[in-house]
Amino acid sequence: MLDKQIASKKFLVSPDRSMTSDARNDLENYAILGGSPMFDKPLHVNKPWAGERRKFDRYLDAAWETRRFANDGPLALELERRLEDRLGVANCVLMSNGTAAMALLLHELGISGEVILPSFTFVSTAHTLMMQGLQPVFCDVDRDSWNMSAAHCAELITDKTAAIIPTHAFGRACEVESIQAIAERAGIALVMDAAHAFDCSSNGQKIGAFGDAEVFSFHATKAFHTGEGGAVTCQDAGLAERLRLARNFGFIGHGRVNGVGTNAKMSELSAAMGLTNLDGFDASVEKNKAVYQAYVEALAGVPGISLMPFDENETNNYWYIAAQLLPEFGISRDLVMKILHAENVLARRYFFPGCHDMQPYCGMPAGTEAHLPNTEAITDTCLILPGGSEVDPQDARSICALLAGIVDNAAALAEHLRWSADQQAGSERSGSF
Numbered sequence: 109m110l111d112k113q114i115a116s117k118k119f120l121v122s123p124d125r126s127m128t129s130d131a132r133n134d135l136e137n138y139a140i141l142g143g144s145p146m147f148d149k150p151l152h153v154n155k156p157w158a159g160e161r162r163k164f165d166r167y168l169d170a171a172w173e174t175r176r177f178a179n180d181g182p183l184a185l186e187l188e189r190r191l192e193d194r195l196g197v198a199n200c201v202l203m204s205n206g207t208a209a210m211a212l213l214l215h216e217l218g219i220s221g222e223v224i225l226p227s228f229t230f231v232s233t234a235h236t237l238m239m240q241g242l243q244p245v246f247c248d249v250d251r252d253s254w255n256m257s258a259a260h261c262a263e264l265i266t267d268k269t270a271a272i273i274p275t276h277a278f279g280r281a282c283e284v285e286s287i288q289a290i291a292e293r294a295g296i297a298l299v300m301d302a303a304h305a306f307d308c309s310s311n312g313q314k315i316g317a318f319g320d321a322e323v324f325s326f327h328a329t330k331a332f333h334t335g336e337g338g339a340v341t342c343q344d345a346g347l348a349e350r351l352r353l354a355r356n357f358g359f360i361g362h363g364r365v366n367g368v369g370t371n372a373k374m375s376e377l378s379a380a381m382g383l384t385n386l387d388g389f390d391a392s393v394e395k396n397k398a399v400y401q402a403y404v405e406a407l408a409g410v411p412g413i414s415l416m417p418f419d420e421n422e423t424n425n426y427w428y429i430a431a432q433l434l435p436e437f438g439i440s441r442d443l444v445m446k447i448l449h450a451e452n453v454l455a456r457r458y459f460f461p462g463c464h465d466m467q468p469y470c471g472m473p474a475g476t477e478a479h480l481p482n483t484e485a486i487t488d489t490c491l492i493l494p495g496g497s498e499v500d501p502q503d504a505r506s507i508c509a510l511l512a513g514i515v516d517n518a519a520a521l522a523e524h525l526r527w528s529a530d531q532q533a534g535s536e537r538s539g540s541f
């Protein structure tokens with residue numbers, strides 16, 4: 109079935125461009141122009157995966173017998189120990205989600221004032237800063253790595269700066285050493301958003317032990333997950349202990365509270381999911397890697413699209429297939445995304461827009477707006493393709509064939525789509541009489 113669908117679009121990737129330039133009617137094979145979609149079912153960017161169901165049941169059996177479902181039960185404690193081993197970090201403090209983990213950490217570090225973070229990240233960090241009365245200061249990213257620009261970060265330091273929060277975007281470590289040096293020189297905190305970077309390394313050392321602390325999200329859409337969940341990892345045992353108290357209302361015993369806290373504990377059900385997925389993690393990464401490699405090979409001959417490489421000297425989770433459309437592609441990223449969506453290839457603009465272009469951050473007082481040319485160039489051209497263990501290498505090759513066809517027919521497709529949009533607008537207008 110799939111082969112037939114690929115074949116039906118195959119003439120569109122003919123190496124003989126003189127043939128395809130005259131393929132106007134054939135364009136109708138594209139689903140957006142009335143053809144049938146290349147895939148029967150939607151292919152998502154990072155559809156949640158899960159380890160073995162029977163293992164999950166086994167972990168749950170123990171919780172069922174003891175009726176221990178919450179409050180740092182044995183499954184959560186076991187998961188913390190195993191994550192500390194896996195990441196090579198002294199302390200892992202599990203939390204209910206990544207956003208709560210970041211909020212508690214900033215509170216326990218006693219941060220106040222300005223905090224520098226990339227605009228090219230998930231908006232949760234900026235929101236967390238605002239909710240704690242902190243001032244987000246958006247930093248540009250490096251054009252090649254898509255991570256915080258250390259040079260721009262250094263320029264943004266003022267005497268009000270209290271912390272820097274870089275993201276290890278799409279699993280590639282940020283410029284850890286340069287940013288660490290900036291934080292040390294300024295005498296301020298360094299917290300890493302490691303939500304994308306589970307089990308990834310920087311210069312051979314696993315992410316988790318850098319800076320004052322690192323924050324993970326274990327949301328179902330991440331490379332490793334617990335359904336909903338997150339963690340703070342750090343080397344400082346005192347900070348970890350304060351976080352353990354703060355995630356449980358500050359209780360140090362029955363009726364005794366040592367300070368302000370909240371409820372950010374991970375349930376035993378989530379911990380069971382985490383243990384199951386940790387058992388299956390290496391096998392899952394193998395699959396992710398095979399998909400990534402299929403993309404690398406199949407995109408090599410497609411002009412105008414570049415894939416963000418993983419550094420093979422590091423450990424990687426190969427979870428995000430991050431691509432960028434270059435001007436040579438000949439058709440805008442947004443139009444490509446529409447064409448792909450019609451084929452059931454649910455590629456995403458991620459992160460789009462940059463936080464500095466979202467409410468309320470775009471409404472900051474005049475003169476303080478962020479000017480972030482690299483962030484804007486990347487948010488306008490990035491395209492995250494379906495990857496992870498629910499996509500197989502053949503799917504990846506088919507998606508690349510589709511992209512090759514789009515680039516071969518870029519001008520004709522753009523013209524055809526403009527024409528059909530005009531037709532539709534015309535018939536809507538006439539229909540309204």
Ligand SMILES: *Cc1c(COP(=O)(O)O)cnc(C)c1O
Pocket residue numbers: 205206207208229230232233275301303304324325326327337338
């Ligand atoms: C997912 C994510 C978060 C938020 O984590 P939650 O567990 O969903 O609260 C923060 N930062 C980045 C980069 C993320 O991808």
